[in-house]
Amino acid sequence: MNSVPQSTSRDTGPDEHTPVVYVVDDDESIRFTLQSLVRSVRLRVQTFDSPAEFLAFPKYDVPSCLILDVRLRGASGLAFQADVARYGVRMPILFMTAYGDIEMTVKAMKAGALDFFEKPFRDQDMLDAIADALKRDAARRASEAALALVLSSYESLNVREKDVMQRVVAGMLNKQIAYDMNLSEVTVKIYRGQVMRKMASRNLPDLVRKAEVLGIGIACVASTILPSLAPDSIGRVATALTAHQGTA
Structure with missing residues (x-):
């Protein structure tokens, strides 16, 4: 036995x-x-x-x-x-x-x-x-714990805040986001501040890194946003994307 x-x-x-x-x-x-x-x-x-x-x-x-x-x-x-x-x-x-x-x-x-x-x-x-x-x-x-925290933070965002976050990490300026979403620039700033607070991001590079962890890639986000932008905004966003990729 x-x-x-x-x-x-x-x-x-x-x-x-x-x-x-x-x-x-x-x-x-x-x-x-x-x-x-x-x-x-x-x-x-x-x-x-x-x-x-x-x-x-x-x-x-x-x-x-x-x-x-x-x-x-x-x-x-x-x-x-x-x-x-x-x-x-x-x-x-x-x-x-x-x-x-x-x-x-x-x-x-x-x-x-x-x-x-x-x-x-x-x-x-x-x-x-x-x-x-x-x-x-x-x-x-x-x-895994870090990813779970980022996922939890992202899920705490409402729909508008997620839309703003996607555009922020794509390199768009507040006024470009305001034009694209038909909001005032002041409202965009409020949403942007809420995104930074809820995502516990100290700065834009930190937010971009978290977006990449979530699978919200810069190129992917741009492909969904660029078609809806005004013609004079597309060049500026493309430039921002190129700059980001060059420093990645």
């Missing part, structure tokens, strides 16, 4: 913000070895003897990585890697196996594995790979 390691139900580490290393291996001795190794550098660790146990365990909201054995009872680590995205697991994966070969390594790396270790592995090599994986996951999480 297989025993479940103690760390499967108990976490360890300095505090709740400490990154977590998850280990899936049906060899209890390997789980224990990795558990001790990860704890030695003051990281939290959770070990499991099957992918099912790992998937059922609530994940911590901190940078994480998964150390996954290639050969598991009743399942393949490589097959689990192929399915892992469907389960919402996006952390970096480090593979290990006692039966590694070039074909297996290539397959794992092509599927997105960060590293591949043959057992027995050097402790320092594994620790270095874990540190790199956690750093990458932290960067991913920060990028």
Whole structure:
């Protein structure tokens, strides 16, 4: 009968913000070895003897990585890697196996594995790979959080404010926007100020960067706006676009 390691139900580490290393291996001795190794550098660790146990365990909201054995009872680590995205697991994966070969390594790396270790592995090599994986996951999480914030800010804009923002990032002046939208210049300035405040943008370049993150590209916006502009405005907007692209 297989025993479940103690760390499967108990976490360890300095505090709740400490990154977590998850280990899936049906060899209890390997789980224990990795558990001790990860704890030695003051990281939290959770070990499991099957992918099912790992998937059922609530994940911590901190940078994480998964150390996954290639050969598991009743399942393949490589097959689990192929399915892992469907389960919402996006952390970096480090593979290990006692039966590694070039074909297996290539397959794992092509599927997105960060590293591949043959057992027995050097402790320092594994620790270095874990540190790199956690750093990458932290960067991913920060990028996603920043994008979520920008999306939330954009959704807080009303329709008119979004229209003004599109024209602002396309390089149009307030008077050009006022003419195009049939508004007074004062009203455009008010909308523009609201856009800058709601988007938490310090200046125009910052707003343009956020627009690009949202997929509101300069060229794309211009293609929808230019046809509606007065003839004397098109040249000025085109010049602004060229200047922006030249500094990008």
